[in-house]
Amino acid sequence: xxxxxxxxxxxxxxxxxxxxxxxxxxxxxxxxxxxxxxxxxxxxxxxxxxxxxxxxxxxxxxxxxxxxxxxxxxxxxxxxxxxxxxxxxxxxxxxxxxxxxxxxxxxxxxxxxxxxxxxxxxxxxxxxxxxxxxxxxxxxxxxxxxxxxxxxxxxxxxxxxxxxxxxxxxxxxxxxxxxxxxxxxxxxxxxxxxxxxxxxxxxxxxxxxxxxxxxxxxxxxxxxxxxxxxxxxxxxxxxxxxxxxxxxxxxxxxxx
Numbered sequence: 001x002x003x004x005x006x007x008x009x010x011x012x013x014x015x016x017x018x019x020x021x022x023x024x025x026x027x028x029x030x031x032x033x034x035x036x037x038x039x040x041x042x043x044x045x046x047x048x049x050x051x052x053x054x055x056x057x058x059x060x061x062x063x064x065x066x067x068x069x070x071x072x073x074x075x076x077x078x079x080x081x082x083x084x085x086x087x088x089x090x091x092x093x094x095x096x097x098x099x100x101x102x103x104x105x106x107x108x109x110x111x112x113x114x115x116x117x118x119x120x121x122x123x124x125x126x127x128x129x130x131x132x133x134x135x136x137x138x139x140x141x142x143x144x145x146x147x148x149x150x151x152x153x154x155x156x157x158x159x160x161x162x163x164x165x166x167x168x169x170x171x172x173x174x175x176x177x178x179x180x181x182x183x184x185x186x187x188x189x190x191x192x193x194x195x196x197x198x199x200x201x202x203x204x205x206x207x208x209x210x211x212x213x214x215x216x217x218x219x220x221x222x223x224x225x226x227x228x229x230x231x232x233x234x235x236x237x238x239x240x241x242x243x244x245x246x247x248x249x250x251x252x253x254x255x256x
Contacts, residue, residue, distance in 0.1 A: 004045075004049065004051070008052055009055070009056050010056055014086045015086070015088070015089060016111075017034055021111075023114060025037060055071050055072060057069050057070065057220055058072065059222070060081075062225065063224075066079055067080075082247045082249065083221070083233065083241070083246065084252060086217055086250055086251045086252055087216040087217060087252060087254075088217060090215055091210060092124060092177050095178065095180065096181075099180070100187045100208075104206065104208060105180065105207075105209075106208070106210075109209050110136060113137050116206060118140075119141055119142055119205075119207060120141065120145070120204060120206055122146070122209070123146050123147070124147050124148075124209070124210045124211060125146070125210070126148040126149070126152075126153040126154050127153070130211040131146075131162065134146050138169055141168065142168070143170065144170070145171070146169060147177065147192060149174070174194055176193045177192050178190075178200065179191045180208070188204065188205075189202055190203050215230075216230070216233070218252060219231070225242050225246055226241065230255070235248060
């Protein structure tokens with residue numbers, strides 16, 4: 001009989017813990033907050049016999065079975081391991097950023113975009129993700145401004161052209177965000193430095209979406225399973241990794 005153990009980590013819940021309302025998860029008639037959704041999923045797992053430990057795995061040994069998982073105060077053996085440690089959004093770390101995370105600043109347009117209907121928002125980034133976020137947000141927002149630190153883009157030609165053709169989307173290039181503005185936990189804008197002139201400028205906005213990439217949480221694996229150049233786990237077939245008996249799913253293996 002299976003004895004599933006979930007080692008959730010100290011930061012259980014992942015990026016959804018920074019999401020205000022989720023409307024696109026199956027089975028919910030009304031929007032649910034990210035933390036509440038994660039709590040429901042946790043209760044469901046426990047209902048079916050999953051034991052949950054809220055600690056971090058610091059080291060693994062996948063050289064032979066049973067596999068060894070080491071934590072701060074103990075070591076356990078496992079016949080099979082599923083890695084679903086996700087990926088963290090890369091933040092700008094501009095001034096006052098932490099103050100407005102989840103309160104105007106987001107990393108998920110599909111999660112939070114509807115909150116900014118008929119408002120002005122900015123998207124930070126220059127890749128396909130930024131263009132996709134901007135186009136999605138244009139369904140709700142009155143105006144979408146893409147802020148990029150250079151005047152050239154990593155985005156594919158088709159994604160960039162699609163964003164440029166959208167009348168709601170505007171571009172501010174050669175711009176490095178310096179600080180976020182607002183009062184009483186309400187975002188009102190940002191300041192940026194023009195990388196060509198050195199001048200500081202201001203953009204008014206009520207929402208901001210940072211789309212400059214993600215970093216997979218795989219450092220603790222110490223490359224004992226195959227990863228790509230960015231650290232994402234390489235899947236061989238379905239959810240199988242390079243080590244038989246070790247599987248991976250979710251953002252830790254999804255580069256999209």
